[in-house]
Amino acid sequence: MELSHVEKHFGSLHVLKDINLRVNMGEVLVVVGPSGSGKSTMCRTINRLESIDSGVIRIDGEPLPQEGRDLANLRAEVGMVFQSFNLFANKTILENMTLAPIKVRHMDKKDAEDLAMDLLARVGVESQASKMPSQLSGGQQQRVAIARALAMKPKIMLFDEPTSALDPEMVNEVLDVMIQLAQEGMTMICVTHEMGFARRAANRIVFMADGRILEEDTPDGFFDHAKTKRAQDFLSKILTH
Amino acid sequence: MGSVLQLFSEYNIPGAFWVNIQLTLWSALFSLILGVILVVMRISPISSMRVFGRTYVEFFQNMPLTIIMVFMVLGVFAQLKLSFSTVFSVNFFWLAVVGLSLYTAAFVCESLRSGINTVPLGQAEAARALGLSFIQSASEIILPQAFRGSVAPLGNTFIALLKNSTVAAAASVATESSSLMSEMIEYHANSIVAIFLIFALGYVILVLPIGALTTFLSNKLAVRR
Ligand SMILES: Nc1ncnc2c1ncn2[C@@H]1O[C@H](COP(=O)(O)OP(=O)(O)OP(=O)(O)O)[C@@H](O)[C@H]1O
Ligand SMILES: [Mg+2]
DSSP: OEEEEEEEEETTEEEEEEEEEEOOTTOEEEEEOOTTSSHHHHHHHHTTSSOOSEEEEEETTEEOOOSHHHHHHHHHHEEEEOTTOOOOTTSOHHHHHHHHHHHTSOOOHHHHHHHHHHHHHHTTOGGGTTSOGGGSOHHHHHHHHHHHHHTTOOSEEEEESTTTTSOHHHHHHHHHHHHHHHHTTOEEEEEOOOHHHHHHHOSEEEEEETTEEEEEEOHHHHHHSOOSHHHHHHHHHHHHO | OHHHHHHHHHSOHHHHHHHHHHHHHHHHHHHHHHHHHHHHHHTOSOHHHHHHHHHHHHHHHSSOHHHHHHHIIIIIIIITOOOSOSSHHHHHHHHHHHHHHHHHHHHHHHHHHHHHTTSOHHHHHHHHHTTOOHHHHIIIIIHHHHHHHHHHHHHHHHHHHHHHGGGGGGGTOTTSHHHHHHHHHHHOGGGHHHHHHHHHHHHHHHHHHHHHHHHHHHHHTOOOO
């Protein structure tokens, strides 16, 4: 997956400035940076929840399609996990899991349900399959959201601050699922402030500020020897509180 | 009291109300279908659809219903020669249903839209991120949740529809309740208060259950988040 010279404005606000980024298969990339630096926006451009003004985004060498069926198919290849879980409130956990595989991938119902139960077991919530999302804890909902994205057999998974809406005692259950996924070789881009996770699971850290990528380094390199002043300031703030 | 009983034996008052109920039920059905189509247009990613939806709603919300009803008879029927039946009363009934449905659909659309506004943006985004098409996410995720949030405004819209069904008199539906009321007052001017109370009470009796049903449904269907 590759972004080259990507630019994005919201009105007069220049949110992404000449973003160049390559993510190889099986790589885990953690994106950090201060609030408003454009991390979410960059993630969202990758499955085109946001359009870009100029530049190219390629997945498997193919530029992102513009509209219609091709775009829907692309989105199905890119799994996305949101800060606010976004499980479908009018569907049971099992229906949340099977809706897209049935409608988009045209799986038959039985196969989709078998796959769903497998994945729910992997994230440890198979006993909740018949409940509604509101009956689950935040940590359980987020694990379902990860499983729901995995049910589409994506090539790459995007996580946008998946643990920041969770109570502290639920953070680890979600991070454990993500670490397991990373170990299984999933290609992942994670926006997160969980530095423990970044050190353990990331191959590379990308530091963004003001819409630019300022640094790209291994976890040890970044955390111990940040090169730019912005990154050093940022690290001293998050590591001291 | 005796005069009231005599009025009931002389005129088919329940029958007149039944005409309004039928006008209301048919118009509710058609305006709901049209309203759903309109609201899907209003939230569609295609801008010409959105413009059409908005123009329709603006037009019918700002147009007096009486004018629409008169147009149905004088314009659609008399000028354009569109008719539903050779039997005059049947024909006028359906012309009134069409007029009421076209008009009410604009309000149904706006009721649904206020329901859609209660659905968090993240629901549609998650659906899009999974590769569902606009129509799939509208029909599976957005509208089902929007209906639950729209029960109260829809209830009010249908109560208004029931009251508006009396305007069918303008489309020459002579058998409906307000027409019967005028006719009765003409021949029994001395019982005018009794006649008025009969019809007023009739509408209260019809409207109350719609209100109760609305309250019941909006509690029962509330989406837990
Ligand atoms: N839909 C939008 N319309 C207008 N401006 C937006 C929109 N979405 C984001 N922005 C602005 O773009 C900038 C980058 O936002 P973005 O959400 O990508 O930052 P972030 O790095 O994810 O921040 P955070 O850590 O707070 O989530 C911010 O200044 C934000 O206010
Ligand atoms: Mg963000």
